[in-house]
Amino acid sequence: MGAVALAAVVALAAVVALAAAAHQEVGKVALLNEDEKKKVAAAVALAEKKTAGELVVVQAARSDDYALRRSLIALVLSLALTHELSLLVEELPQTALLVAIFALFVLLYFALGWGPILRRIIPRALQTQKTEERALWAFMEAGVTETRDRSGVLIFLSEAEHRAIILADKGINERVDADEWQKDVDKLVQGIVAGEPAGGLLEVIERIGHILAETFPQREGDKNELSNEVRQL
Numbered sequence: 001m002g003a004v005a006l007a008a009v010v011a012l013a014a015v016v017a018l019a020a021a022a023h024q025e026v027g028k029v030a031l032l033n034e035d036e037k038k039k040v041a042a043a044v045a046l047a048e049k050k051t052a053g054e055l056v057v058v059q060a061a062r063s064d065d066y067a068l069r070r071s072l073i074a075l076v077l078s079l080a081l082t083h084e085l086s087l088l089v090e091e092l093p094q095t096a097l098l099v100a101i102f103a104l105f106v107l108l109y110f111a112l113g114w115g116p117i118l119r120r121i122i123p124r125a126l127q128t129q130k131t132e133e134r135a136l137w138a139f140m141e142a143g144v145t146e147t148r149d150r151s152g153v154l155i156f157l158s159e160a161e162h163r164a165i166i167l168a169d170k171g172i173n174e175r176v177d178a179d180e181w182q183k184d185v186d187k188l189v190q191g192i193v194a195g196e197p198a199g200g201l202l203e204v205i206e207r208i209g210h211i212l213a214e215t216f217p218q219r220e221g222d223k224n225e226l227s228n229e230v231r232q233l
Contacts, residue, residue: 031059031157031159031192031197032059032197032198032201032230036198037229037230039198039202040057040198040201040202040205040230041228041229041230042228043202043205043206044057044205044228045224045228046209047205047206047208047209047212048209048224048228049218050209050212050213050217050218051151051209051212051213051216051217051218052149052151052212052216052217052218052219052222053151053152053153053172053208053212053216054144054147054151054152054153054224054225054226055152055153055155055205055208055209055226055228056142056144056152056153056154056155056226056227056231057155057157057201057205057230057231058135058138058142058154058155058156058157058230058231058232058233059156059157059158059159059197059230059231059232059233060134060138060156060157060158060159060232060233061159061160061233062113062115062118062158062159062160062161063127063130063131063133063134063135063158063160063161063163064130064133064134065113066113066118066122066126066130069121069122070109070112070113070118070121071109073108073112073121074104074105074106074108074109074112075105077104077108078100078101078104078105078108079101081100081104082097082100082101082104085097085100113160115159115160115162118160118161119160119161119162127161127163128161128163130161131156131158131161131163131165132165134156134158134233135154135156135158135165135167136167138154138156138231138233139154139156139167142154142226142231143226144167144169144226145169145170146225147169147171147225147226148225149171149216150169150170150171150172151169151171151172151212151216152168152169152172152226153166153167153168153169153172153208153212154166154167154168155188155201155204155205155208157188157192157197157201159192162189162192162193163189163192164185164188164189164192165185166181166184166185166188166208168181171216172212172215172216175215175216176211176212176215176216180211181208184204184207184208187200187203187204188200188201188204
């Protein structure tokens with residue numbers, strides 16, 4: 001292959017890589033489709049009828065972009081691959097080499113953001129840390145701490161990491177042991193891993209509703225303080 005033709009091919013690869021990157025960032029697939037979101041909202045409303053507690057469901061494509069680690073791995077791999085390319089193609093123009101590095105870097109960076117790959121290149125401890133941080137941010141952002149009786153419960157799902165977290169506000173924690181939520185977290189994670197998060201989520205919402213109805217029953221003047229709709233990060 002001539003140098004000019006090779007440069008054209010590499011340039012085309014760069015354009016394709018950028019297009020794929022843009023598509024990935026704009027078209028992220030949510031855990032729940034619109035029909036499932038409606039079912040979840042209805043389940044939350046039903047669960048709240050017998051309790052002063054408030055349930056909030058938040059889903060995220062991922063809890064962090066892990067940009068530094070992805071960038072470092074993409075850079076190392078793109079340099080290694082272009083080095084091999086330069087050995088195979090004699091007198092490879094410097095411009096073509098630079099374009100190849102750029103194209104491969106972009107392509108690899110976004111490929112490394114795909115869930116199955118991301119979970120392998122990012123340490124589990126870091127995934128857990130970032131998911132917990134994102135859940136805590138969502139807990140505050142969704143206003144879970146702003147209910148009259150401090151009776152909010154957050155159910156947080158993070159798709160890329162295959163993680164789920166349940167956080168309860170002060171009023172709930174005073175009556176329900178935090179360890180009580182672990183079986184619900186396990187159920188949520190099982191659903192995410194199986195690609196069927198809605199089923200597990202609906203079961204968990206129903207179970208949490210029963211727990212809250214027993215430990216934090218509805219009282220006079222209670223009203224729906226937080227939206228029942230699924231929130232997307």
